[in-house]
Amino acid sequence: MSVQENFYCVAPMMGKTDNFFCYLLELINNKVLIYTEMMHAETIIRTNILENYSILNNIEKVAIQIAGSKPDRLAIAAKKAANFGFNEININCGCPSKRVVSGSFGINLLLQPDLVRECVEEISNKTSKQISIKTRIGVDQYISENILDNFLLELNKANVSKYIIHARVALRKKLNTKENLNIPALNYERVYKLKKKFRNNKIIINGGFKNTKYDNQIIKKIDGIMIGREAYKNPWIFNLDLTYNDLDKKKLIINSYLDFLKNNFKKYLFNKNALFHIQNIFNGYQGSKKWRQNVSSAIKNKDLNNLLKFIDCDNIKLI
Numbered sequence: 001m002s003v004q005e006n007f008y009c010v011a012p013m014m015g016k017t018d019n020f021f022c023y024l025l026e027l028i029n030n031k032v033l034i035y036t037e038m039m040h041a042e043t044i045i046r047t048n049i050l051e052n053y054s055i056l057n058n059i060e061k062v063a064i065q066i067a068g069s070k071p072d073r074l075a076i077a078a079k080k081a082a083n084f085g086f087n088e089i090n091i092n093c094g095c096p097s098k099r100v101v102s103g104s105f106g107i108n109l110l111l112q113p114d115l116v117r118e119c120v121e122e123i124s125n126k127t128s129k130q131i132s133i134k135t136r137i138g139v140d141q142y143i144s145e146n147i148l149d150n151f152l153l154e155l156n157k158a159n160v161s162k163y164i165i166h167a168r169v170a171l172r173k174k175l176n177t178k179e180n181l182n183i184p185a186l187n188y189e190r191v192y193k194l195k196k197k198f199r200n201n202k203i204i205i206n207g208g209f210k211n212t213k214y215d216n217q218i219i220k221k222i223d224g225i226m227i228g229r230e231a232y233k234n235p236w237i238f239n240l241d242l243t244y245n246d247l248d249k250k251k252l253i254i255n256s257y258l259d260f261l262k263n264n265f266k267k268y269l270f271n272k273n274a275l276f277h278i279q280n281i282f283n284g285y286q287g288s289k290k291w292r293q294n295v296s297s298a299i300k301n302k303d304l305n306n307l308l309k310f311i312d313c314d315n316i317k318l319i
């Protein structure tokens with residue numbers, strides 16, 4: 001894997017980076033670090049949600065994102081995740097959704113660095129896995145640089161080494177969750193400045209990145225780039241060897257994914273999300289519209305055979 005590839009990772013996304021998407025990404029490039037969708041500490045403790053990830057061959061390349069704000073509960077959940085084999089424990093300190101905000105975790109935690117430090121200390125007592133924090137550059141009216149600087153200063157006391165910063169302020173009351181992904185404008189300079197100040201921390205920038213081929217102008221300013229929506233729309237960007245013309249290799253990968261799903265659905269329940277992950281996978285090729293329609297039918301009929309036939313019959317072609 002090239003340095004370039006190592007530099008990029010996949011963002012946690014509810015309803016998107018589930019166990020099946022992790023599996024798909026593993027087929028595309030099993031060396032890329034991917035963050036799971038957020039799982040609440042209580043869900044991890046009380047249910048067998050982690051078992052879903054036993055389908056992966058390479059769980060040590062997967063970071064789990066945990067939500068919550070009770071140090072002892074986060075620590076128990078983190079230990080369970082560490083024992084399961086996850087590579088890194090990421091704490092969600094950036095989500096502005098109403099449910100999360102009313103539950104007093106997510107972005108609220110940016111304003112409670114002492115509490116997050118306690119959480120990290122408790123987790124560190126229970127596991128030696130790397131702990132990282134994902135947050136934003138500010139929240140509501142709390143946008144002075146001191147807010148984020150103090151947050152890092154406090155967490156560095158608990159030896160957090162890695163921070164993922166969504167380069168956008170969250171507006172808890174004014175915007176809904178979706179709007180908070182696009183408004184207000186991104187401010188990359190703020191994140192580059194943070195990196196300059198916290199040289200010894202690994203600072204990963206997030207928000208609005210669209211490919212895995214950024215030039216040195218950006219790469220030298222930061223330790224890594226996390227990609228969210230574009231990673232979901234077009235996960236092929238994580239395999240630099242696969243070009244537009246490598247359609248046959250792409251078909252083989254999707255074939256393997258479908259074979260895997262067929263077996264999985266024999267043992268467990270049919271899961272339509274697993275198919276949504278590949279609905280747009282052939283966008284840009286001839287036949288992509290038909291492919292999308294076939295994926296919808298497969299979901300409706302709970303049957304993957306037509307999709308497998310569709311690929312075999314050479315219905316998807318270079319334009």
Ligand SMILES: Cc1cc2nc3c(=O)[nH]c(=O)nc-3n(C[C@H](O)[C@H](O)[C@H](O)COP(=O)(O)O)c2cc1C
Nearest residue numbers: 011012013014037038134166207208209227228229
């Ligand atoms: C559908 C969706 C679900 C998301 N779920 C989470 C989540 O569970 N945890 C989290 O920290 N961020 C979540 N995010 C935010 C992303 O991780 C990322 O910060 C954001 O999309 C900006 O990156 P992008 O511009 O590359 O998409 C979500 C974003 C989307 C689009």
